[in-house]
Amino acid sequence: MALSALFLDIFRANALLVASGDELVAPLGLTSARWQVLGTVAMAPTPQPVAHIARDMGLARQSVQRLVNELAEAGLVDLRDNPHHKRAKLICLSEAGRHSFDAIHKLQRPWVDGLAEGLETEKIAIAAEVLQSLRARLEQRLGDQAE
Amino acid sequence: MALSALFLDIFRANALLVASGDELVAPLGLTSARWQVLGTVAMAPTPQPVAHIARDMGLARQSVQRLVNELAEAGLVDLRDNPHHKRAKLICLSEAGRHSFDAIHKLQRPWVDGLAEGLETEKIAIAAEVLQSLRARLEQRLGDQAE
DNA sequence: ACCGTTTTGACAGCATACTGTCAATTCAAC
DNA sequence: GTTGAATTGACAGTATGCTGTCAAAACGGT
Numbered sequence: 001m002a003l004s005a006l007f008l009d010i011f012r013a014n015a016l017l018v019a020s021g022d023e024l025v026a027p028l029g030l031t032s033a034r035w036q037v038l039g040t041v042a043m044a045p046t047p048q049p050v051a052h053i054a055r056d057m058g059l060a061r062q063s064v065q066r067l068v069n070e071l072a073e074a075g076l077v078d079l080r081d082n083p084h085h086k087r088a089k090l091i092c093l094s095e096a097g098r099h100s101f102d103a104i105h106k107l108q109r110p111w112v113d114g115l116a117e118g119l120e121t122e123k124i125a126i127a128a129e130v131l132q133s134l135r136a137r138l139e140q141r142l143g144d145q146a147e
Numbered sequence: 148m149a150l151s152a153l154f155l156d157i158f159r160a161n162a163l164l165v166a167s168g169d170e171l172v173a174p175l176g177l178t179s180a181r182w183q184v185l186g187t188v189a190m191a192p193t194p195q196p197v198a199h200i201a202r203d204m205g206l207a208r209q210s211v212q213r214l215v216n217e218l219a220e221a222g223l224v225d226l227r228d229n230p231h232h233k234r235a236k237l238i239c240l241s242e243a244g245r246h247s248f249d250a251i252h253k254l255q256r257p258w259v260d261g262l263a264e265g266l267e268t269e270k271i272a273i274a275a276e277v278l279q280s281l282r283a284r285l286e287q288r289l290g291d292q293a294e
Numbered sequence: 295a296c297c298g299t300t301t302t303g304a305c306a307g308c309a310t311a312c313t314g315t316c317a318a319t320t321c322a323a324c
Numbered sequence: 325g326t327t328g329a330a331t332t333g334a335c336a337g338t339a340t341g342c343t344g345t346c347a348a349a350a351c352g353g354t
Contacts, residue, residue: 009278014161016285116150127274131156138163
């Protein structure tokens, strides 16, 4: 079955992307996971609490919680008081975090451009479509049993 | 950039596939990772040592080592003496392992069929092609720096 | 206003994958 | 044949993700 083969490709691509991402941002003292959290925080139109970021990223709340705690300890994000909730602090970039994020951007663009070179845009779009369709089905099935 | 978006889709699809796989084989007391190792062992034309299986799967040697040790402890695989290497035992399925593998197959087929339903085969093929191309590029780049 | 439900972060523990290091073994070059 | 390089498994440690449980806080229906 073609789909089973695709699964293996997804596993490998995922592993390689994480490894390559780690390598890419290592000079900045970051990792793939922290970079992704930092990016989500940076892109949010307004500071969000951890649980909201986790939903945005499709990760478990506690995974993001730990990463945010580490980023806060590293001084890359600040925990701002939330007027609407005493415990759920709002996460926003610190000065250093903004710096790191900008530096990542400069590294990321040529990296992605190099990877994309020679790949047909339409095929990338089709691949994304297939993965999103897969995602929807998997999420629905997991939801069926969990809730 | 379209490719960056695809990366996020790959991350999510990977996480969901692992979670769904865990759920699928949980009744058999297995996990996604062990299932994949078991499958690789079962599919090998002849019993292979751990390091060879790891290369087959694109995983680090030690990751597979641990999983194989656990599978051996669970009695699903046997470690057969290797006439060509005193330390590198050959991994092969035990009776129980063969049983589990057959049971997995029966579970897996309807699951995959259900997921594939409505997906166009050509699009799946294109997605696989994109991911393989991506894999080749990422592997090459990582290799550049590591070796 | 009150009480039950939901959300949230803290804490603890597990599974998976990675890396680095070491000793035993095999292999290859000479 | 001997010696140096590569392979292999054991052991230890790290990063990421998950889950479960708990108490504090917020929310909602009555």
